[in-house]
Amino acid sequence: MPHIEPPQRLVRALSESVPGTAASAWLEGLPSAVERGVAACGVTVERVQVPGGRSSLVVLVRRGDGSPAVLKIAPERFRPAAELAALVHWGGLGAVQVLAGAGDGVLLLERLRPDVSVRTLPEAKATLEAAGALRRLWVEPPAGWGEVFESVTERTGRQAAAMRGAGQADAEVSALVDAALAVREELVASAPEERLLHGTFRQSKVLAGERSPWLAVGPDPVVGECAFDLARLVRDRVEDLVGSPSGAAIARRRVKKLAEVLEVDQDRLRGWVLFRAVESGVRARRVGRDRDAELLLEFASWLS
Known part of the structure; x- marks a missing residue:
């Protein structure tokens, strides 16, 4: 699996919004979290999306059938369980579609065009x-x-x-x-x-x-x-x-x-x-x- 390096945009945002040492602890645990998410969702990693978001790591991946997807990993502070629940409730109507939820803040989503x-x-x-x-x-x-x-x-x-x-x-x-x-x-x-x-x-x-x-x-x-x-x-x-x-x-x-x-x-x-x-x-x-x-x-x- 490629080396996982969180974008600086995410690092800066976490330092502002996550108290104490929780931000650095979460960032240090990211490689392991990505490995668990990759294994749980059965995907292979292409690369980390840069500049990415301010509240989560976004990794471009491929599913077993070769189709593109996105693996998103967020700290508990940013309410990933609520995001999953909302996306499931919308069912892809007007919003990105959930392909899988692996727990621990990990979501597998359809891949859109982040540059557009x-x-x-x-x-x-x-x-x-x-x-x-x-x-x-x-x-x-x-x-x-x-x-x-x-x-x-x-x-x-x-x-x-x-x-x-x-x-x-x-x-x-x-x-x-x-x-x-x-x-x-x-x-x-x-x-x-x-x-x-x-x-x-x-x-x-x-x-x-x-x-x-x-x-x-x-x-x-x-x-x-x-x-x-x-x-x-x-x-x-x-x-x-x-x-x-x-x-x-x-x-x-x-x-x-x-x-x-x-x-x-x-x-x-x-x-x-x-x-x-x-x-x-x-x-x-x-x-x-x-x-x-x-x-x-x-x-x-x-x-x-």
């Missing part, structure tokens, strides 16, 4: 194609979903607690944090019908496939209202938005357009865009990604 995402399209078309792909995922969650998936209220509650501490310690972001926390309280108090959501959806999470033009990958599934799932898509290409003199107007038009196309409440979508942008900005600031934090918080200020 919706993000490669012109901005306006990319947004609409991504929205169309996302719509297909919004289905009723399975019975007993609370045993596998978080709710939007639960996930954002944890995030809100972390944001509250950051806002108290950092006067520069306190007003934005206060606004984001207030809008979250309003949103969770009156949530509409619950659906199974992708959870971390953006343009780069939609890849070209053979059996369908575009398929979603890499969910961090959650159950809640659809507007929550659109919020990250609104700020896609945030560096271009902030660099544009009409960035604020473009962002507001995106909110309006996506709300209309996907039939969600515009004010609720704007609220979730604000909350999620501030949460991401505060988190980026906490781990030293100052440029990302600056972009996200400026974007959030347009909606507060």
Whole structure:
């Protein structure tokens, strides 16, 4: 089997998000985890996908019949069991198809085209194609979903607690944090019908496939209202938005357009865009990604 070297993108992301020595321990155990996954799924390794993702190792493999596939291995912190459950529930409709689940964070998935995402399209078309792909995922969650998936209220509650501490310690972001926390309280108090959501959806999470033009990958599934799932898509290409003199107007038009196309409440979508942008900005600031934090918080200020 070829030598397994985790991409630097994954190494950096794990160092930011996994506490203590857990990240280094997981990375040290990767070669053994790959060997177990290869044996359990009966595949042969081609190579590690680079740059790959920020929460998992992605290995390009071949099945016994020679067909291509992807072996994905993720730490428990990134909820691989929930990802598996969501992908199985979607059954390949709108999302990458599961070929096997080997436990211990190992998934065998159909191989898509990692070099061709919706993000490669012109901005306006990319947004609409991504929205169309996302719509297909919004289905009723399975019975007993609370045993596998978080709710939007639960996930954002944890995030809100972390944001509250950051806002108290950092006067520069306190007003934005206060606004984001207030809008979250309003949103969770009156949530509409619950659906199974992708959870971390953006343009780069939609890849070209053979059996369908575009398929979603890499969910961090959650159950809640659809507007929550659109919020990250609104700020896609945030560096271009902030660099544009009409960035604020473009962002507001995106909110309006996506709300209309996907039939969600515009004010609720704007609220979730604000909350999620501030949460991401505060988190980026906490781990030293100052440029990302600056972009996200400026974007959030347009909606507060």
